[in-house]
Amino acid sequence: MGEEKGGIATRTTLAITMKFFIRTFGCQMNQADSACLSGRLIEAGHQNTEDPEEAQVIIFNTCSVRQHAEERLFQNLNALRPLKKKRPELIIGLIGCIPALRRETLFRSFPHLNFLAGPENLDTVPDLISRSKNGAQIAVFDSKLPPHLTSPTRGKESCGVVSPARGEEGGVNVSAFLPIITGCDNFCSYCVVPFTRGREKSRPTGEILEEAERMVANGVKEIILLGQNVNSYQETANKNKGIGFPELLSRIAGLSGILRLGFMTSHPKDVSPKLFKVIAAHSNIYRHLHLPLQSGSDSILKAMHRGYTAAHYRQRIKEVREIIPGLALTSDIIVGFPGETEDDFKKTLSVIAETKFDDLFAFKYSDRPKTKAEELGGKIPEKTKEDRLARLWKLQDGISLKKNLETKGKTFEVLLLTESRKRPGFLLGKAENEKKILVPGNAKLVGSLIQVQVTSVDRRLLYGVALEQTA
Ligand code: 5AD
Ligand code: SF4
Numbered sequence: 171m172g173e174e175k176g177g178i179a180t181r182t183t184l185a186i187t188m189k190f191f192i193r194t195f196g197c198q199m200n201q202a203d204s205a206c207l208s209g210r211l212i213e214a215g216h217q218n219t220e221d222p223e224e225a226q227v228i229i230f231n232t233c234s235v236r237q238h239a240e241e242r243l244f245q246n247l248n249a250l251r252p253l254k255k256k257r258p259e260l261i262i263g264l265i266g267c268i269p270a271l272r273r274e275t276l277f278r279s280f281p282h283l284n285f286l287a288g289p290e291n292l293d294t295v296p297d298l299i300s301r302s303k304n305g306a307q308i309a310v311f312d313s314k315l316p317p318h319l320t321s322p323t324r325g326k327e328s329c330g331v332v333s334p335a336r337g338e339e340g341g342v343n344v345s346a347f348l349p350i351i352t353g354c355d356n357f358c359s360y361c362v363v364p365f366t367r368g369r370e371k372s373r374p375t376g377e378i379l380e381e382a383e384r385m386v387a388n389g390v391k392e393i394i395l396l397g398q399n400v401n402s403y404q405e406t407a408n409k410n411k412g413i414g415f416p417e418l419l420s421r422i423a424g425l426s427g428i429l430r431l432g433f434m435t436s437h438p439k440d441v442s443p444k445l446f447k448v449i450a451a452h453s454n455i456y457r458h459l460h461l462p463l464q465s466g467s468d469s470i471l472k473a474m475h476r477g478y479t480a481a482h483y484r485q486r487i488k489e490v491r492e493i494i495p496g497l498a499l500t501s502d503i504i505v506g507f508p509g510e511t512e513d514d515f516k517k518t519l520s521v522i523a524e525t526k527f528d529d530l531f532a533f534k535y536s537d538r539p540k541t542k543a544e545e546l547g548g549k550i551p552e553k554t555k556e557d558r559l560a561r562l563w564k565l566q567d568g569i570s571l572k573k574n575l576e577t578k579g580k581t582f583e584v585l586l587l588t589e590s591r592k593r594p595g596f597l598l599g600k601a602e603n604e605k606k607i608l609v610p611g612n613a614k615l616v617g618s619l620i621q622v623q624v625t626s627v628d629r630r631l632l633y634g635v636a637l638e639q640t641a
Pocket of ligand 1: 235236360361362462464502503504533534535536537538
């Protein structure tokens with residue numbers, strides 16, 4: 171169904187070439203979707219531009235996971251009003267999670283918008299652009315896979331290949347995101363994702379393997395598998411029934427030419443020693459697990475509908491550290507979930523102190539429409555959330571710095587991914603445990619594996635010198 175529509179859209183838009191600008195907010199899945207859409211539009215005869223001033227079509231790919239993300243998007247959207255006034259023929263579209271959540275009401279608040287499409291309807295965008303030319307306002311929301319997850323006819327080189335390691339000025343993209351499963355069935359009580367990205371849908375294994383091979387043929391060295399919950403991956407095509415995430419990961423790691431393989435995000439209720447053993451068995455899989463804890467208090471975890479206890483989480487950490495030496499561990503935490511007491515929060519701090527994560531993503535709880543948590547009493551004042559977040563960072567900053575200091579003098583095998591934007595003459599790479607490391611070096615080395623000795627560190631980064639090239 172998606173490919174039919176995509177095909178028709180491609181033909182109808184070929185006639186007029188337009189310059190388009192896409193800005194991406196939010197998660198890696200959005201980045202992968204934007205890269206795919208960009209490829210689609212180029213295939214349809216349009217041209218990409220990095221300059222919104224010269225664009226005839228401006229598209230924002232949006233995130234609704236926290237209220238702050240929505241507010242930021244709305245500010246950016248308001249900033250386009252003068253441009254639209256100056257150039258009424260400018261086409262402005264919103265895609266992704268905010269239109270999926272807010273739907274047509276957006277046209278009332280932002281009359282300068284031309285089209286809206288949910289994350290599952292990106293294949294309709296070429297057609298929406300074409301139909302927006304007469305000033306119409308159009309919205310498409312229905313539940314099916316986004317184009318890069320359905321269509322065997324999708325652009326061979328257009329999808330999946332995105333930064334953080336985008337080769338600049340014609341350089342090679344050595345890093346790519348590869349979505350393997352979209353949507354989420356977990357319905358954590360705070361989370362809007364099941365309402366914006368719909369139910370879980372796994373891509374056929376064969377299609378994923380083919381895409382990984384295509385990426386490698388195009389010069390990609392690092393692939394990051396994406397899914398809201400990668401551990402729920404389950405092959406659905408009859409032929410290969412039974413393939414779950416550990417098996418899929420093992421098969422991709424076995425393809426030749428993949429120097430590094432990563433994945434995110436995992437769910438603590440679904441990870442198992444089977445997965446950890448696959449990681450341990452393949453030297454090209456990053457020794458890194460991102461395992462969101464959210465809270466260290468059992469009563470809060472229950473109210474969050476997370477499906478595990480703090481003891482279960484600790485047990486998984488113990489197992490994974492035993493099976494994978496040198497593992498880096500990161501996590502997500504929410505502070506100030508409704509009803510969170512000082513005692514609950516202290517339980518979160520003690521899991522953090524005990525586990526010693528390499529780093530965290532920590533957020534203040536944010537009410538989201540349609541979620542169960544929105545209806546809960548016991549909302550925590552903003553000031554308390556801020557205080558708790560500050561206390562959390564004070565603890566974690568110390569742990570992160572200490573962990574990084576432990577690497578000083580050690581040697582890692584580093585995949586060089588891109589030139590540093592901030593430090594000319596430096597390359598950004600990742601060690602075997604996916605920690606980022608800056609190394610002085612020539613851009614020609616991007617894509618190669620080198621031995622790097624860590625010479626200094628700060629809380630966020632390692633700095634090193636190249637010893638020798640290994641691949
Ligand atoms: N408020 C705060 N943080 C949230 N997250 C998801 N929903 C919310 C919310 N309503 C966080 C979780 C998740 C990460 C991607 O975003 O920690 O793991
Ligand atoms: Fe949201 Fe929970 Fe699904 Fe993650 S697992 S996307 S937090 S509902």
